Amino acid sequence: MSIEIKHINKHFGDFHALHDVSLTIPTGKLVAILGPSGCGKTTLLRIVAGLESADADGGDVLFDGESTIATPVNRRRVGFVFQHYALFRQMTVAENVAFGLTVKPKADRPSKAEIKAKVEELLDLVQLSHLGARYLDELSGGQRQRVALARALAIAPKVLLLDEPFGALDAQVRASLRRWLRHLHDTINVTSIFVTHDQEEALEVADQVVVMNKGRLEQSGSPNELFTQPKSEFVMNFLGEVNIFHGRFENGQAVFGAKAAADSAHAKMLVRPHDFKIARTPEAGGISAQVVRVLTAGSIVKIELSDDTKQTLYVHQSHAEFDKNPVKADEQVWLIPTSQRIFRNGEDWNGDYII
Amino acid sequence: MESNSSTRRVFHIVTGTLAVAIIGFVLVLPLGIILKEAFSKGVGAWWEALSDADTLSAIKLTLLTTAIVVPVNTVMGVVMAWAIAKFEFKGRTFLVSLIDLPFAVSPIVAGLVFILLLGPRNGWFGPWLDAHGVRLVFSTAGVIIATLFVTFPFVVRELIPLMREQGSAEEQAALSLGAKPWKMFWRVTLPNIRWGLLYGVILTLARSVGEFGAVSVVSGHIRGETNTLPLHVEILYNEYSFTAAFAAASALSLVAVVTIIAKSIVEKRK
Numbered sequence: 001m002s003i004e005i006k007h008i009n010k011h012f013g014d015f016h017a018l019h020d021v022s023l024t025i026p027t028g029k030l031v032a033i034l035g036p037s038g039c040g041k042t043t044l045l046r047i048v049a050g051l052e053s054a055d056a057d058g059g060d061v062l063f064d065g066e067s068t069i070a071t072p073v074n075r076r077r078v079g080f081v082f083q084h085y086a087l088f089r090q091m092t093v094a095e096n097v098a099f100g101l102t103v104k105p106k107a108d109r110p111s112k113a114e115i116k117a118k119v120e121e122l123l124d125l126v127q128l129s130h131l132g133a134r135y136l137d138e139l140s141g142g143q144r145q146r147v148a149l150a151r152a153l154a155i156a157p158k159v160l161l162l163d164e165p166f167g168a169l170d171a172q173v174r175a176s177l178r179r180w181l182r183h184l185h186d187t188i189n190v191t192s193i194f195v196t197h198d199q200e201e202a203l204e205v206a207d208q209v210v211v212m213n214k215g216r217l218e219q220s221g222s223p224n225e226l227f228t229q230p231k232s233e234f235v236m237n238f239l240g241e242v243n244i245f246h247g248r249f250e251n252g253q254a255v256f257g258a259k260a261a262a263d264s265a266h267a268k269m270l271v272r273p274h275d276f277k278i279a280r281t282p283e284a285g286g287i288s289a290q291v292v293r294v295l296t297a298g299s300i301v302k303i304e305l306s307d308d309t310k311q312t313l314y315v316h317q318s319h320a321e322f323d324k325n326p327v328k329a330d331e332q333v334w335l336i337p338t339s340q341r342i343f344r345n346g347e348d349w350n351g352d353y354i355i
Numbered sequence: 356m357e358s359n360s361s362t363r364r365v366f367h368i369v370t371g372t373l374a375v376a377i378i379g380f381v382l383v384l385p386l387g388i389i390l391k392e393a394f395s396k397g398v399g400a401w402w403e404a405l406s407d408a409d410t411l412s413a414i415k416l417t418l419l420t421t422a423i424v425v426p427v428n429t430v431m432g433v434v435m436a437w438a439i440a441k442f443e444f445k446g447r448t449f450l451v452s453l454i455d456l457p458f459a460v461s462p463i464v465a466g467l468v469f470i471l472l473l474g475p476r477n478g479w480f481g482p483w484l485d486a487h488g489v490r491l492v493f494s495t496a497g498v499i500i501a502t503l504f505v506t507f508p509f510v511v512r513e514l515i516p517l518m519r520e521q522g523s524a525e526e527q528a529a530l531s532l533g534a535k536p537w538k539m540f541w542r543v544t545l546p547n548i549r550w551g552l553l554y555g556v557i558l559t560l561a562r563s564v565g566e567f568g569a570v571s572v573v574s575g576h577i578r579g580e581t582n583t584l585p586l587h588v589e590i591l592y593n594e595y596s597f598t599a600a601f602a603a604a605s606a607l608s609l610v611a612v613v614t615i616i617a618k619s620i621v622e623k624r625k
Contacts, residue, residue, distance in 0.1 A: 051527050090547060
């Protein structure tokens with residue numbers, strides 16, 4: 001089932017939470033909505049679910065081309081997984097999973113045996129078949145999250161919506177659960193949206209990532225597209241680490257480093273830590289810097305430097321590259337960006353620059 | 356060290372004994388006296404006093420009042436607590452303090468207010484009601500209205516903090532799973548609040564059986580008609596029918612004891 005979000009606005013009192021958000025999600029895809037807290041991503045998800053109403057100004061949410069904006073949440077058939085699970089505390093795991101089936105009107109309700117079989121099948125799917133009779137306080141966070149997922153899947157949802165699904169879990173559980181979620185999605189193939197503020201999570205799990213900022217949609221695309229071709233400073237900054245250099249525009253050129261006046265900061269150059277070449281002698285376009293620390297324990301070598309304005313810079317190198325020309329602390333070096341992006345007032349800018 | 360721990364032990368024994376003595380003197384002793392006086396002329400006399408027509412009528416009125424007040428205030432309490440706990444709206448805090456009014460105001464004053472509002476001769480709405488043949492004070496209806504007022508806060512007060520703490524995520528989950536609002540209420544909301552609700556209901560019940568002040572003002576003390584059990588105890592006592600008064604009082608005490616036991620059981624489950 002495809003999801004189409006068209007011109008959605010949302011106000012909370014005077015606060016404009018969503019600005020004219022439009023987005024299309026093709027059938028069977030797993031999409032991440034990524035953004036800092038307060039950017040409106042959860043509100044958007046709740047509007048898709050019908051848990052929140054959008055401003056009544058012509059915006060719409062369509063499932064397979066059919067408008068659902070007027071359909072109440074209990075008839076939308078969306079599987080919603082809440083951030084803090086929202087499991088029914090008075091019920092066992094199996095009763096939780098069965099809930100969506102047992103509240104169906106009598107005519108559509110499966111028989112007790114069918115419900116039991118379905119619950120077993122779902123608990124099997126989320127690898128909790130041995131815990132059906134347990135109550136929630138006996139379960140770990142990761143197990144609760146999977147119960148919530150099984151419960152949402154019980155109603156055979158048209159779409160699956162997950163609100164910060166791993167937000168309340170510790171790092172290790174998060175990592176294994178998100179790989180598991182990707183795998184699960186490939187098995188059941190329900191169009192899914194999940195909301196997260198963790199860029200690593202979004203890039204690792206999703207087919208398509210949507211970046212939001214201050215109630216607006218910044219950019220949408222495949223993880224690779226977003227990482228390699230960020231359209232705005234915000235997206236580049238949010239997806240992965242960057243070094244930021246401030247400069248100014250002069251005669252149609254962006255000027256950085258010592259040549260730029262100290263009080264002008266209109267131009268910004270963003271360079272990823274792995275997009276630098278390190279030279280030991282001054283080079284044109286090189287940024288003079290002093291090595292502060294070298295961290296070799298890890299899958300990559302992390303070099304911390306300080307430039308002439310005392311700004312801290314980070315450079316990442318592979319061990320192979322580092323070993324060819326190892327730098328040490330207190331060494332004077334020149335950093336040459338091999339790939340950089342320049343932004344003017346947050347927008348992409350393509351033109352000449354000098355350092 | 357040695358002397359220190361033995362001093363402490365002495366202190367514990369003294370304070371413990373004192374606590375038991377105070378509880379015994381203030382709580383258990385009066386209850387014992389009620390029973391002693393009630394049965395002072397034997398079980399026969401006690402039974403006779405309870406079977407007196409006016410006493411029976413007082414018991415009936417008390418039971419009727421309770422049977423109406425408890426369900427009404429339970430339903431109203433749940434609805435009210437729901438609205439206040441789960442929704443944000445202007446005047447919410449004001450409403451919460453308004454709910455405390457029956458607790459804040461003396462029951463006698465509450466009774467007088469109802470006379471002022473509904474009294475047949477001078478009340479604001481009384482003459483109009485009287486002209487239409489409706490009598491709300493010095494009648495069973497008056498007793499019920501006064502009791503409703505006095506016991507209103509118990510259920511609401513119990514539920515608001517509970518519902519606020521629980522939030523509405525579980526209810527939203529129930530809706531997203533296809534539950535109709537009514538099913539959501541029965542399957543999710545009610546089970547989550549059941550012990551708090553029961554606690555509030557027990558308190559409402561105890562108070563509506565025992566309420567004296569407000570009821571005393573609006574009932575008019577018409578024997579065999581608008582006398583509740585507590586009012587009847589007072590009348591009997593003022594007439595020096597001590598055995599009868601204490602017999603009726605023993606019935607009220609029974610309710611109190613049952614309430615305390617029920618309360619302590621529910622409190623553990625909360």
